[in-house]
């Protein structure tokens with residue numbers, strides 16, 4: 132016991148010695164007495180905003196409060212130590228179990244989220260794609276519901292921010308020749324130090340899979356990040372184009388600028404507990420920010436004179452709001468939290484990408500090289516590591532997970548798509564049937580869900596809006612990802628311990644039409660096995676298995692609840708539609724608080740979510756900068772003077 136303690140102390144001491152520079156703040160006593168902007172969460176969106184605000188306003192101070200650590204050692208999160216199952220330097224994930232899901236035989240799932248400076252961009256799979264123009268047009272329609280709006284979140288309104296958010300470098304001619312990469316440079320053009328590129332490596336069976344998809348009739352567009360996303364897509368990875376080291380917001384929006392921005396402070400190992408309004412008056416903003424040190428447990432209040440920006444991600448932003456008394460009133464009552472603002476959408480409207488598996492086996496050995504099975508061969512791994520450490524980097528570690536996927540609309544996958552669309556339309560008569568009973572008392576939530584269902588019914592009929600994604604790199608299994616689920620879950624704080632991990636109720640399949648969609652997608656993906664390309668190798672279906680007739684049960688057996696794209700828990704929709712923020716990202720009905728992260732999406736896009744999180748950060752920063760430059764500043768723009776002209 133004593134020995135153990137001693138060695139623990141040594142470990143801690145070593146860890147602290149490893150800190151290269153004392154500028155990273157670890158205690159509230161190291162902070163200024165107040166800040167113009169306080170950002171809760173140093174993740175993908177949060178650090179993007181922090182970078183832009185400190186750049187635009189040298190005279191205004193910005194504090195980022197981050198729960199996790201900062202990456203000290205270069206390479207801790209590079210592929211060799213994460214994607215292939217190695218252990219990073221220290222805990223850098225939140226690992227969250229989900230509640231048992233009744234519609235899926237009470238199975239539970241597991242969700243990860245980044246807990247590190249850089250957030251999920253520092254730990255993710257580096258697949259760096261954008262949604263379809265139709266996703267964003269739908270987002271704007273849901274966000275405004277016909278109301279006039281200064282800010283446009285449709286495709287034309289967000290595309291410039293997608294471009295601005297990343298520096299894309301085309302691959303060298305050798306990689307183009309070897310793999311056939313295509314891109315359209317007009318989808319890019321940014322110069323910020325967040326990088327994307329195409330890897331110089333693909334596995335030996337990759338071309339085989341491409342050929343099989345093409346045999347099924349899937350077209351292969353030149354570019355999928357320019358708004359038109361339909362077919363077999365080459366996806367950039369979020370890596371530096373020469374070193375192929377991971378690019379993430381901690382590097383590009385903090386480490387790249389922090390030495391020249393004396394107005395940019397970052398405190399790590401602190402949890403934002405809640406925001407506190409003086410006299411519990413939500414018009415008295417900006418509120419104080421209560422933080423808890425994860426080093427010594429101390430609580431402190433930090434003063435913001437400008438505004439508070441919540442960027443803790445889709446799983447944690449809603450719990451900060453709930454702890455602050457901003458959320459569904461019936462839930463806040465049960466949690467014994469005084470109500471500051473009843474806002475039932477907080478932590479509701481929870482969505483993620485999910486999907487069942489199709490798997491096959493080849494009865495003829497593949498005569499292609501290399502296959503990932505080589506990663507269990509020590510000499511292959513040694514050579515892969517040295518290729519990765521060369522400049523320019525090459526070899527399997529540059530691929531991260533994958534940079535290919537098919538994206539197909541429902542009409543492209545099933546002739547019966549209109550039956551599914553009609554089923555959705557028939558739900559408009561009683562949308563509440565599919566929502567948690569705890570939300571039935573909120574007409575705004577029901578209205579908002581009804582609006583979503585009608586928009587989704589038209590997306591499901593659109594021949595160019597993907598509903599199915601199948602990412603691939605190699606191998607003999609494929610996931611049929613449902614890009615636009617109709618089911619809605621909840622994120623709520625834990626009633627026994629408000630500061631512990633949030634409670635996730637995925638409610639996968641609670642809207643039964645999702646099963647029709649999973650099955651349509653599954654039946655489509657199975658056809659891959661029957662292509663002459665794969666049949667030439669004697670491909671045999673293993674999952675769900677040709678003999679398996681009850682596909683709904685097969686879906687339930689293999690469904691993955693989360694592709695780590697939780698979203699939509701502080702949705703941008705009008706308050707009368709159950710929304711949490713407006714198109715200016717301000718939380719409805721309270722002063723001085725915005726949400727800037729992936730929580731603000733009303734519905735999931737046809738993409739993984741990191742590029743969208745960066746674009747949200749870029750657009751949010753522009754909105755905030757414009758407002759403070761224009762002198763509108765505080766809250767809803769009707770500031771009462773207090774602090775208004777301060778340092779402007």
Ligand SMILES: Cc1cc2nc3c(=O)[nH]c(=O)nc-3n(C[C@H](O)[C@H](O)[C@H](O)COP(=O)(O)OP(=O)(O)OC[C@H]3O[C@@H](n4cnc5c(N)ncnc54)[C@H](O)[C@@H]3O)c2cc1C
Pocket residue numbers: 171172173174175176177196197198199243244245246247248249250251252254255256257258259260401402403404442443444445447448451694695696697727728729730739740741742744
């Ligand atoms: C394992 C994994 C794989 C993924 N793979 C891909 C992929 O391949 N491609 C892709 O595009 N997307 C992927 N994603 C999703 C994508 O990375 C995220 O959607 C996106 O980065 C979210 O950005 P965000 O700003 O909303 O939140 P985050 O980037 O998660 O940032 C939230 C930050 O807030 C901090 N925080 C949380 N609570 C508090 C609190 N109370 N106080 C202070 N700080 C707090 C967290 O530590 C974190 O740093 C993946 C995600 C994960 C977890």
Ligand SMILES: *[C@@H]1O[C@H](CO)[C@@H](O)[C@H](O)[C@H]1NC(C)=O
Pocket residue numbers: 233236237
């Ligand atoms: C799921 O759990 C609930 C509550 O324990 C139970 O009533 C139900 O029968 C279970 N369903 C299945 C399919 O096991």
Ligand SMILES: *[C@@H]1O[C@H](CO)[C@@H](O)[C@H](O)[C@H]1NC(C)=O
Pocket residue numbers: 151152153154155201385386389390
């Ligand atoms: C900038 O960030 C790096 C970590 O990426 C850190 O080592 C350094 O101390 C920081 N510098 C300043 C001035 O904050």
Ligand SMILES: *[C@@H]1O[C@H](CO)[C@@H](O)[C@H](O)[C@H]1NC(C)=O
Pocket residue numbers: 407419421430431432
């Ligand atoms: C934070 O502010 C609240 C409200 O004024 C107060 O009740 C609380 O004691 C303060 N916390 C600390 C640590 O000062």
Ligand SMILES: *[C@@H]1O[C@H](CO)[C@@H](O)[C@H](O)[C@H]1NC(C)=O
Pocket residue numbers: 492493494673
């Ligand atoms: C798949 O094929 C391999 C090699 O031919 C064989 O060893 C394995 O048993 C097969 N698996 C199944 C589930 O058929």
Ligand SMILES: *[C@@H]1O[C@H](CO)[C@@H](O)[C@H](O)[C@H]1NC(C)=O
Pocket residue numbers: 625626627628631633634
């Ligand atoms: C809530 O927190 C308590 C105490 O930390 C824990 O035992 C419990 O499992 C949590 N509940 C849920 C639903 O996660």
Ligand SMILES: *[C@@H]1O[C@H](CO)[C@@H](O)[C@H](O)[C@H]1NC(C)=O
Pocket residue numbers: 654657658661
């Ligand atoms: C695949 O081909 C077999 C044999 O021709 C057939 O029975 C099966 O229905 C086909 N499956 C699919 C998904 O097309």
